[in-house]
Amino acid sequence: MPCGEALRLFADGIAGGDLVFDRLSYVYVIGACARSRTALWEGKEVHCRVLKIGLGYDVVVGTTCIHFYGSHGDCGSARKMFDEMGDRRTSATWNAMISGYCSQKKGSEYFAHAALKLFCGMLRCGNNGVNPNDTTMVSVLSACARIGDLVTGSCVHGRIEKIVYVPHDVYIGTCLVDMYSKCGCLKSALVVFNRMKMKNILTWTSMISGLALHGQGKSVLNILEAMQVTNIRPNAVTFTSLLFACGHAGLVNEGLVLFYSMGSRFGVTPNIQHYGCIVDLLGRAGRLQEAYNFVIEMPLQPDKILWRSLLAACKIHGNSTMGEKVGKHLLQLQEESGTVDTVSRCEDFIALSNVYASTGRWKDLEMVREKMKDKCIQAEPGYSSVQLV
Structure with a gap:
């Protein structure tokens, strides 16, 4: 039953x-509110x-409220209830x-x-x-991966390994693949993946994402070919x-073939993320004009992330002319959106000024900086973190 109808x-x-x-009715209703x-x-x-009728003591009702x-x-509020249950x-x-x-x-x-601290308490x-x-x-592994x-x-x-036979548990196995991949231990992720007797679309996608993250x-x-043998469609x-x-491995032709075969071969309609990947693919390869034409001709409205990807490629390859054109598109999008996003506007101005700096166009860079001052836009300070083991 739909949540609203319940x-x-x-x-x-x-x-x-x-x-x-009764208590079960409240469990179902609170569960509907959660969904x-x-x-x-x-x-x-x-x-x-629930509290008024005296069901606050009930463990099932309390757990559902959490x-x-x-x-x-x-x-x-969830932690307050959790602590009160004792x-x-x-x-x-x-x-x-x-x-x-x-x-x-x-x-x-x-x-x-x-979550990890609470797990230790458990x-x-x-x-x-x-x-x-x-x-x-499953929850703890996702926290470790994050x-x-x-x-x-x-x-x-x-x-x-002491309580579950991992090769037969597709959910645990998938979480382990994801965790090891995101933690930089690709070898262990592959070992878990190859041991698994059952794999679903999430398992294959997690392994593909892990390999992609490491430039493989x-x-x-x-892996895609092996996936097709099992009759699981991406x-x-x-x-x-x-x-x-x-894109990250420089496989331009292979990436383009995959993109243009998504609908005809696999029945998947490309979305804005897929178009963004192609722009990044062409941009990394230095095919900036082709990437720009791709953006202009795409059937979807290009978003800010897509334009920023192309602008970054212009900086890397030192094409200030194309970078200026893309940067102006970005600033125009900011004006047309009607929302005041200071951080995003700052990033766009800084990116455009970096393009000018990379090609020695100091007067244009100074002009961009002056515009930032006029609009009271300040650069956000960067930061980094180090994990001590």
Whole structure:
């Protein structure tokens, strides 16, 4: 049942006053609110009703509420409920909180560290009958992949080998491939991938993405051939990784053949990310005019990211004439968007000035800097981080 319809039926039942909902009804309703991106306030209202009728003590209801708050990015409320449950917490409760941390987009690194810290706390509660399961491991591995923590990821893998037969678990295996690839250990990712008896589209895509990330273009094409033998067809995400790999490995012709065969051979319609990969592919190869013509003739409206990719290629190859043309497109897009994005505007001005600097056009560079001052645009300071092991 669609989430909106479930909420409407529940509201009608409450308004009628002749129905009494039990704990399972509230579990389903709160779960529906968790699945709906726009039902944050409705879920809070249902949670208030849960507290009023005395179901706040129920472990299943409380766990579902934690999942609800985590799904809507309110990890503060989720953690408050988690802490209040105390000794009543089950493995599902721990999983709901850990997966809630791992699902956050903003501040993802902070929440990934929080998820790993919570996982350590879960291990210390093992004597109370709370033990991690495959759901826990999937979340923890994704947290390790997000922050590139190979040491913790390897330790988690060791624990998994004691409780799960990895070659037959497609989800655990896929997460391990993804984790090792993102942590820079491609050899281990390949070992896990080759051991797996069952592979789905996510498994193949994770391996292709890992190889692409490490510049293994030829290996990516070999994996694609092996994938086709198993009758698994690549999807849009797979093609993004394939084209990315071709671009970084200098396989221009192979990348173009893949792109133009997406619809006819694989039934996948190219999206803006795929067009961006081709622009990057041609730009890295120095075929700037071809890349510019490709952008102008593409059926989709080119976005800022695509133009920035071409502008960066102009700087690398020292083509200030093309760079100036692309830079003006970018600044025009900023004006037409009607939104004030200071960071993006700063990046575009800086990129254009760098193109002028790379070819010694100092007067043009000074003009760009003066425009930045007139528009009160300041360069954002850069930063880097170092992981201490």
